[in-house]
Amino acid sequence: MNAGSWTTFHLLKQDWKFWPLAGTGRDVVKARGLVNCGSICHSLRPACNSFNWYPGNLTCEMVNTVNAFLEDAPSAMAYVNASSVCNTSPPALENRTMNFLYGWNGSLPAPFLSEVSYDCPLFSRCPPLIPLKAKCVGPNTWQLLNVNVTPPCSANTQGYELSTEDGRMYKRYPGPMNRTEASRVCCQDGAILASDTSGITYDSIRMVAPDTNETILQGATDEVVEGTWIYEDSSFSQVNNTPITSYNWWGTNDSLPVGQQQAPNGGRDKNCLSLLAEYWFDIPCSTELPFVCQYY
Known part of the structure; x- marks a missing residue:
């Protein structure tokens, strides 16, 4: 659509409008038609570089798109200066x-x-x-x-130590965080939330978290099916609270009432996993603890 011989506008979206308006003092006017609406916008440039047109009542709204966004508006037609388009592709970003x-x-x-x-x-x-x-x-x-709030797309190895036991890298985070938060931290390092899935892995975890009196999170949950533990280390799993391998270190807590001392004992109330000394204990997933990340 041409507004006289000056500026070309094109329809960006039907049944949507730009918001906020331009602040020209003539934001909303009556126009004889679409071309007249475009002509008015052109006469108010640079304050106006787009407009909302309502053909049902011949209403014309002047818009400056510097801080504008689109919102749903039945019967409206959002027009924009044709020169505002991008003939170039979006920037390509490394690893993304x-x-x-x-x-x-x-x-x-x-x-x-x-x-x-x-x-x-x-x-x-x-x-x-x-x-x-x-x-x-x-x-x-x-x-x-969102440049300042989105993590960079590159592995973070700062602070990780190489384990001679399994050739993987480990890092202890003091947290405390719950399992969801800890898992995200590890993932954004390019790692997983570590779990005690073998004697070798246990020794590697203890390399960076040597205090056996400190309870740390493990990367496992039975939130979906009670008793079936799904690990971030997909090579290890437990069904009916029993590991698929012979590696089994469920612990005992003598401070609990008789009949509840042997882990796992929490049912649907304890769907996450911790490591204390060399033993596993089920815990509520809201529990915040230190944790270890593992490059896999």
Whole structure:
């Protein structure tokens, strides 16, 4: 759509509108038609570079898209300056893959406000709570979003020690954190939450967490099926609280009432796992403890 011979606008989205408005003092006006609405916006540039058009009542809303976003608005039509599109691709980031969002399929030009999110395959088990994104915010201008809150996509080996027992790397975190939080910390290092799954692994854990009087978290849970323990180390599992190998170190807590002393004893109330000395104890998943991460 051409507003006279000055500026070309194109329809960005039907039944949506830009918000907030421009703040020109003429934000909402009546217009004779779509072209007239575009002409008014053009006359108010640079305060106005887009507009919302309501053909049902001939209402025209002037918008500046610097801080604008789209919101659902039945019967509205969001128009944007055609020069605001991105003819260039979003920036490629090392170790990350792109996902196209909000109906954009990646073809160019990218409409104004098109977005991509970036996945880090290293963190496929634990995607960041706030993903890294890029948004088309102006002519061939992509803005990176959430840079300061999204973890970098690279393995973090700082503070890890190499175990001569199994050739893997381990690091103790003082926490305290619950299992979900601890698992995310390990995953964002490129590691897993360590568990005592063999004598060799136990010795490696003790290399970085030597205090056997300290209870530490393990990377296992039976939240889905009671008694079936699923480990972050997928090579190890327990069914009916019995390991699939002969390695079995369920502990006894003499301070508990008779009949409840032998672990596991918590039923649906204790769906996570801890390590105290060389023994396993089931604990509530809300329990916050130190933990060990393991590169696998």
